[in-house]
Amino acid sequence: MKTMTSIILVGPVLLLAACGSNTGKSEPTAAATAKGMAMPDAGAASMVGKTVNGVGEVTAVDAAGEKITLKHQAIAEAHWPAMTMAFTASPAIVAKAKVGEQVVFDLKLGTAGGEITALAPR
Secondary structure, eight states: OHHHHHHHHHHHHHHHHHHHOOOSOOOOOHHHHTTTOOOOOGGGGGGTTOEEEEEEEEEEEETTTTEEEEEEOOBGGGTBOSEEEEEEEOHHHHHHOOTTOEEEEEEEEETTEEEEEEEEEO
8 A cells, every 4th residue: 555655646746847857958939039029929821911011210231132121110010019120122122221211111021021112211
C-alpha cells in the first residue's frame, strides 16, 4: 500500500516537472518576433489586397531596394498600431520621397506589410 501511495503522490509531481522543463532555450513569442508590435488579428487575411490610407513621416529611403521607411500613425482600417516600418514602392514613388517629410500615403496591404501606391506631402 505504501508503494501505491508513493506513486499517486509522486506521479503528478514528476509530470508537472516534465511539463515545465526547459532546456534553457525559449521560443520567441509573436510579440518578441515582431519587436513588440501588435500582430494583426485573424481578420487581417481578409485585408490582403485592399488599399488603406495612412499618415506618417519618411524616415529612410532605399532607392536601390525600392523601399521607403515610414514612421506612421495608427492605421485603424488595417488594425495596425503606430509604428515605423519599411514598405516597397515603385521607383517613381521612391524618387519623390524625402527623409523628414510629413506625408499621406496609400498602402496596398500584403501578407507581410504592404506596398505604397501613392505618396504626397502633407
